[in-house]
Amino acid sequence: MTTKFVNRTPETQRAVIIDPDMAAPHAPSSPRQPQGVPAARRYDESRLDEAAGLAIALDLEIVAADTARVRKPNPATLFGSGKVEEIVTLCEEVEADLVIVNTTLTPIQQRNLEKAWERKVIDRTGLILEIFGRRARTREGKLQVELARLEYERSRLVRTWTHLERQRATGTTGGPGETQIELDRRMIADKIKLLKGELDEVRRTRSLHRSARKKVPYPIVALVGYTNAGKSTLFNHLTRAEVLAKDMLFATLDTTLRTLKLPGGRAAIISDTVGFISDLPHELVAAFRATLEEVLEADLILHVRDMSNPESDAQAQDVMQVLTHIHPDLDKSRLIEVWNKIDLLDEEARDILYSRAVLDRAMNKPIMVSAITGEGIEKLLSDIALKVDEAGTEIDVELAPQDGQLLAFLYTQGRVLDRFDDETGHIHLKVKLSDQALGRYEQMTGRA
Missing domain, CATH: 3.40.50.300 (P-loop containing nucleotide triphosphate hydrolases)
Structure with a gap:
């Protein structure tokens, strides 16, 4: 019998973060503002820190992070050819497994960068969606994240698959000549429709709960x-x-x-x-x-x-x-x-x-x-x-010594502005109540 154990823990992915700066040319650098003073614009290091926080939330190991100036976005790769080559060299030096680009990439840009860098590329949207997918716990949360993920993926069906040739028509495809990419888009659309239906049901339940809370x-x-x-x-x-x-x-x-x-x-x-x-x-x-x-x-x-x-x-x-x-x-x-x-x-x-x-x-x-x-x-x-309590109604109340339940209600459901206990043990209150609490009070006292 072997005493060796199989380590099933996935290896930590090594990530490079690239933050594209597509803002106007920077003014001469100024001293960092003290805490408590408003910041006019996000600092490069703050954007990188936030992107690093997103990566850490996915248990990624950050091996390098840099800001890349983008004066004129390239429709094909976002970055210029020189910067693309520079990042290739950086990835090889630090042995990165993937590259995080801290902005939203078009499907074409993401595909071309993955080709050029020969590594998985994740944009900011994909990174946040992945975090949401891991953190969702309730059924509604999971449905919401899955719906967002499918909407995101629907626009990215531009993969370089080898099986995008025309498919032969069958009883389940749309007809002669439907391509694989068209079929996948239709499948995603069907899933989205199904998820929206499930979400509507969950939201109807939430609405009932909300209506019940409003009555309290x-x-x-x-x-x-x-x-x-x-x-x-x-x-x-x-x-x-x-x-x-x-x-x-x-x-x-x-x-x-x-x-x-x-x-x-x-x-x-x-x-x-x-x-x-x-x-x-x-x-x-x-x-x-x-x-x-x-x-x-x-x-x-x-x-x-x-x-x-x-x-x-x-x-x-x-x-x-x-x-x-x-x-x-x-x-x-x-x-x-x-x-x-x-x-x-x-x-x-x-x-x-x-x-x-x-x-x-x-x-x-x-x-x-x-x-x-x-x-x-x-x-x-x-x-x-x-x-x-700003929108409430002020009322004057006189309670007998035995009206303890009503007194507790006024203290817990309203705001007592003034109280005076007279010699006979009666309690005189000035109370502010919301519309719901006032309605409940009137029912309890038979004034409704």
Whole structure:
């Protein structure tokens, strides 16, 4: 009997990252801006760092990374012939298995680069789709990612196969002369149709659950933000939950709901969902549209930002671009920016950030927090409680000593603004209730 074991662990793929810079010619370099100061444009190293984060999320070993200036994109290969040869040499020197191009390639460009470099080539869209495919856990998440992947692959049926000659007509093909590529496109279209049908069914179930939640007088609070901004860490701190929170891009993909206890005892429902990223593939935006639309229906949206990142302003613009694309008439009065990771800033950067928060002209002032240390969390919870009750109705209530159940309801489902206990033991309250909570209160007291 052999004592040797077969190692079935796949070998780590060695990757080279190439970030094409197709922007206008660069101005003379200037000193790097301090933390807390808005960045006018993304730095080359920041783009490379983000691309490296995406690669690490797929367990790839990064052996080289470089920025490639592209003054005039080549329709066939994106890069000029000299740069293509230069990258061939680099790949051979570091013994790379694949090349990641940090932009969206056309199918022709991807095929030609794979020929020239004799290695697998992955563009930014393909990389993000692969990460989403690995991270999806729920049935809806898996269906959404598979739909996005098929939409992406449908446009890439330009492979250099040897069997693209005309096929003989059979009972299952479209007729005389249908090519293999046409057959594959039709098969993908059929799969897409099937997936959309399954997704519609899942979304109908989600809609029923959402309707049921609306009947319960709990306000909904949604977390949105750039990937790795600290949404899940903040979510865990607020709810004492144990959602996966890692210093990793797209650690969270599927939406998670938990109960949030607000000051005064009132409860709310808070949701943590997928993070955004610059140049988010349109296939994913389309596939996750229903999920994102549900987030935008929340009573309050918390836009979590990583203020330790010099690209925070650019990242915030990316998030708002996706949100307004899905909901052009987004009500900004329901949105609060949460400036996270202030524990990573030095004293000078904090002072700059505090001044920015004070001078911010947004309808709701930003709130500075650290989801790790808890700094600013009480202020955040207080502001959430005030904001979700803005649209409520104030009522005066007098309760007898035996009305304990009604008193508990008012404390948990409303915001008690004032309380006075008289000599007879009766309780006099001024309470603000949402429309749903007010309706429930009237039913409980027989006033409906």
